[in-house]
Amino acid sequence: MSLDPQPYLDAIESHLQRLLTPPENASSDMYGMMRYHMGWADEALRPLEAPRGKRLRPLLCLLACEAAGGDWRSAVPAACAIELVHNFSLLHDDIEDNSTTRRHRPTAWTLWGVPQALNTGDAMWAVSHLANHELTALGHPPERVLAAIRRLDEACLRLCSGQYLDLRFEQMDVVSVAEYEEMISGKTAALLSAAVAIGALLGGAEEGVVEEWAAYGHLLGISFQVVDDILGIWGDAEETGKSAASDIVTRKKTLPVLYALDWEREQGLSDLADLYARPTIEKADVAQALALLERAGARKYAQRWADDRQEQGLAHLRDAGGQPDVTAALAVLTLTLLYRLS
Amino acid sequence: MSLDPQPYLDAIESHLQRLLTPPENASSDMYGMMRYHMGWADEALRPLEAPRGKRLRPLLCLLACEAAGGDWRSAVPAACAIELVHNFSLLHDDIEDNSTTRRHRPTAWTLWGVPQALNTGDAMWAVSHLANHELTALGHPPERVLAAIRRLDEACLRLCSGQYLDLRFEQMDVVSVAEYEEMISGKTAALLSAAVAIGALLGGAEEGVVEEWAAYGHLLGISFQVVDDILGIWGDAEETGKSAASDIVTRKKTLPVLYALDWEREQGLSDLADLYARPTIEKADVAQALALLERAGARKYAQRWADDRQEQGLAHLRDAGGQPDVTAALAVLTLTLLYRLS
Incomplete structure (x- = not known):
C-alpha cells in the first residue's frame, strides 16, 4: 500500500510489549510463557527475536480508525486487545489440534505441558480484556469503550462457536458448504470483522457505518480463509513453507474438498469420498486426489467463491465512506492478502 | 442467616439459565456442554436436575449490592457473570488437574475430550463477559458498568496467576507459607473479593467503601480455602463425601502440611518430608502423617490462621458500613462457611 504501515506496526509492537511486561507482584514466568508465544523470548524465557505473527488484525483496526x-x-x-485475543486462541488451538509447531518453533504446550499452556492462554485473554480499559484515559467516552468491549466479547463467542464446529467436523462424514461457511465465519472472520468495526467505532463512526466496516471485515475474513484453503492444496511448497498439498495429506475438510464431495454425490460418484475414507492418504495418492478435485471444478469454484466475497467486501469498504487515502490503502492491503502466494 | 437466600438464588438460577440458552443461530450442542457442566443436562444433553454448585459467589454479590x-x-x-467465570475456570481446572469427577458426575473432558471441553470453557468465559453489558439496561451508568467489568477482568488475571502457582508448586520441593498465601489469594480469594466489590459498586458504594468490601471478600476467600485444607485432612469422611485424609493420600501441598514441613526444617527434622518424598502414600501411612502434623502443631496453626483472617475480614465488613440487617446476614453466612463440616 502507498501508506507506510511501519509506524502502526511499531506502535502495536511496543504497546503489546508493555501489556505483557509482568507487574511487580506477578509471576514473571507466566508472562514469560506469553512472551515466548509472542516471539519475544526463547525456551528459557530469555529475551529473543523470533518469528512473529503478521499483526494483521491490529493493523486493520488502526487503519479503520484513521479511515x-x-x-x-x-x-x-x-488493537492490541484484538491481537492478544487472536494469540490466546492460537495457544488453545495448538492444544486442541495437537499442533507441535507454530511459526517454526515448538508450541507452548509441548514445552510446558497442557496445564500451563492452557492457563497461559487464559491469562492472555485476561490481559487482552484489561487493555481495553485504557481507552478511557485516551479520551473515549465510556459508552464508546463499552461498545468496543462488547464487540470484542461477541467476537470471542463467535470464535468459540467456529472452533466448536471445526472440531465437530472432524467426526462428521458429510459437511455442507453452508456449514463450512458458518465455521469460518466464526473461526476466521469474527475477529477480523471486530477489528475493523472496533477501529471505526473508536474513530467516531456512527452505528450504520460501523456495520459497513463489520461487513467488510467479515467478507475479507471468509475470503482470506478460502484463499488459505486453495494454497493448502495448490500452493507452491517453496512459497508456503509447507509440504505440497499438505491439506490433502492431512485430509482437511476445506472448501474445495467439500465442494468436490458434494459435486460427486450429485453425480452419483464417490471416488474422492472413497479416497478420503482410507485410513491414511499417501503422497502417491495426492495426484489422484488433485485430478478428482480438478474433475469437480473445485479449484475454480473456490477461487470464484473467494473473489465474489472479496468484491462484496470491497463494496462495503467503499460504502463505509472513510478517508479516501486510508480507504485506498486498505483496499490495496485487502487485495494483497487475497492474491498472496503463501 | 435470618434473611431467606431463596429469592436471590432463584433469580441467579433463572438468569443463568437464560444466559446459557443457545441463540437461534448458535451451535446448540456447545451450549449443551455448558449446561451439562452447570448441572442442567445429562450426558446426552437432555434437560436434567443434577447436583449444582452452591452459587456462593453470586449470592455474596447480590447481598453486597443490597447491603x-x-x-x-x-x-x-x-452476579451471573461471576458465577460463569467461576465455572469456566472449573472446566479448565478439571483438564489441568486431570480430574475425572466433579459434583459426582464425569467431568466434561472425560465425556467430550480435551479439545471440546477446553473450547466450552472459553465459550463460557465469553458468555460471562457478555452478561455484564446487560447492566446498562438496568440503569447503571456506563462508568459504573466499566468499573464492574474491570474488576472482573482483574480478578480473572489473578485467578490465572494463582492457578499458575498451584501448577508450579507440584514441581517444587519447598513451598513457603507466603507463597501458598499468594497462590490461594489468586486461585480462591480473587473472585470472592471481586464478587462482593462488584456488588457494592453496583449498589452505589463509593470507591473507599468498595475497597472495604474487596478486603472482606479477600480475607473471607483465603480463610475459606484454609478451612477447606483442614477438612481435606481432618474432615469427617461421611460429612465431606471424600475419603478420610484424602489430601494426605494425594500429597496436596496445603497450609497445614507446608507449615509442618517448615517447622520440621527449623527443628532439623525431616520425618514428614521423608514420608512425602516416597513414590506413593499408602492408607497405612496416614496415621503416621497425622501424628507428624500433630507434633508440629499444624492443625492448631491452620485453624488459628483461618480464624485470624476471618476476624479481620469481619472487621472490614463492619467498616463497609452497609445496611445492618443485610450486613448481619452476611456475617452469619461468613461464619457458616468457616465453621462448616464439609
Missing part, C-alpha cells in the same frame, strides 16, 4: 476520521493512536490498546 | 443500599435485582447479570 473513519479518528486518531489511530487512540485505538492502539483496542 | 450497600442498591436494588439487588439490578446486579443479577453481574
